Amino acid sequence: MNAMICQCCGLSFSPKARGTNRDQSKSGDYCLDCFKDGEFRDHMSIQEMEKKLLEMAKHHDGLCMEEAEAAIKNLPDLKRWKMTHIL
Numbered sequence: 001m002n003a004m005i006c007q008c009c010g011l012s013f014s015p016k017a018r019g020t021n022r023d024q025s026k027s028g029d030y031c032l033d034c035f036k037d038g039e040f041r042d043h044m045s046i047q048e049m050e051k052k053l054l055e056m057a058k059h060h061d062g063l064c065m066e067e068a069e070a071a072i073k074n075l076p077d078l079k080r081w082k083m084t085h086i087l
C-alpha cells in the first residue's frame with residue numbers, strides 16, 4: 001500500500017498516523033499531527049505551514065530539506081490550501 005500524503009502538511013504518513021474525525025473514525029486525508037477530532041490542530045496559513053516544514057527540516061525533525069521542499073511545492077494542490085487560492 002502506498003504511503004498517504006497528508007492534505008494539510010504535504011508529508012507522507014502511515015495508516016497508524018491518520019488523523020481522527022469528530023466521530024473518532026480515521027481520516028483518509030490528514031495526518032494526526034494536523035487533524036484531530038475533526039479539527040485542524042493549527043490554525044495556520046499556507047505561509048506558516050511552509051515555515052513550519054522548513055523549521056522541521058532544519059532541526060532534522062523527521063524530514064530532510066529535500067523532503068520539506070518537495071512538500072512545500074505540493075502545498076497549493078492540497079485540499080486544505082486549495083480554498084485559500086479561490087479567495
Ligand SMILES: [Zn+2]
Nearest residue numbers: 006009031034
Ligand atoms: Zn499533516
